[in-house]
Amino acid sequence: MSAYRAPALRLLGRLPTVLWLTVMWAVLWGDFSPGTLVAGAMVGAGCYAAAKLPHLPVRLRFRPLRVAGLVGHIALDLLLSSVHMAYHTLLHPARVRGAIVAVPLRTDSDLLMAMVSAGLSLVTGSQTIELDREGGVIYVHGIPIHDESDVPKLRRSVLRTEEMYVRAFGTRDDIAQFEAAERELAGAGAAAEEER
């Protein structure tokens, strides 16, 4: 972590945000000439400095194949569950029930947790209600849930989503930590499932 304190590296860490703002600027102008890009970079850097955003060290890896798989999974999930939801909407909305489940996450990275939580809120039929950072527990509302037998299904889909995000974006340490936590939870999880 201390490496991120060095000013040069900190500046480097901010570069992606400014780069993204510059690209947005160029797209909005519909013009990729050098003048536009320089002006965009200046405006982006100015806005970034003025906003005084807290600087979080971004420790992520980007695995193109896994990310492509994740994007495909999200797109398909979004489409299929929207159709599913439309079916319930048209037939019997009053009978549709949901459930809020507590799922202990296996990853310990703040950024990955935020991504998992956003990813769950992105697809139809599941939505993060609360994220308990200290306990590493995510509370997800799922719909439609017909009875108790659907609850483990929701829990499993949350865990699968988490695994996909960790494997797509986590650093090697994140993945190692994730796998260790998974082994640890595998024993405890079965007992907890029984209890519930």
Next chain:
Amino acid sequence: MTATDWATAVLMPLGALFALTGTIGMVRFPTLLGRMHASTKPDTVALVLILAGAAFQLPDLRSALPLALVAVFQFMTMPVLAQTLGRVAYSRGMVVSEHLVTDELADDLAKREAEEGRAAEDPRRAEAP
């Protein structure tokens, strides 16, 4: 009718259909969370399909880029909205327990309050303001 026209002719009504079912759900669902599920996400699907349909009518790829930007905005902002609305809905006690099969958040909150030695008060107040 060219191939791109056909693509638009399929994508746009399909997107509008998603928007329509989503808003029908928003009117028909009895609970707030149900309405949120029924409308916010199918709306996103609808918007992306309509933008894709519109992109096929544009002369080149560069003029279609801003449309992609709007889609990316939607994908970035929608989870934030859904999460904020979900949290606020729950903390205001507007999640009706009779429409839930289980509510493990309420269980955990009750447990936490009991541990802190306070009177175990139901976090979901029955009468929503």
Next chain:
Amino acid sequence: MNVLDYAMAATAAMLSVSAGLALYRLVRGPSVLDRTVSLSTVSVLLVSFIGLEIAYRGDTAYIGVMVSIALLGFIATLTAARFAERRAHDRD
């Protein structure tokens, strides 16, 4: 009129009905959050309408309006939700 025109007319009709239903929920409520949800829906529908307009004209003259409405809708919805949250805390 060819198939594309019919498709666009159908899209416009469905989006209009959707907007009407969303406005019904906006008026009916019953809570601030219901209205907030329908507000975000209305803003997404507006953006969709501009998408239809862009497809109809085949040029992107309205793209700035589209981006502005998308961003304003997001900020308005988020502000309304946060406002509702704060008011709930004040009451406690």
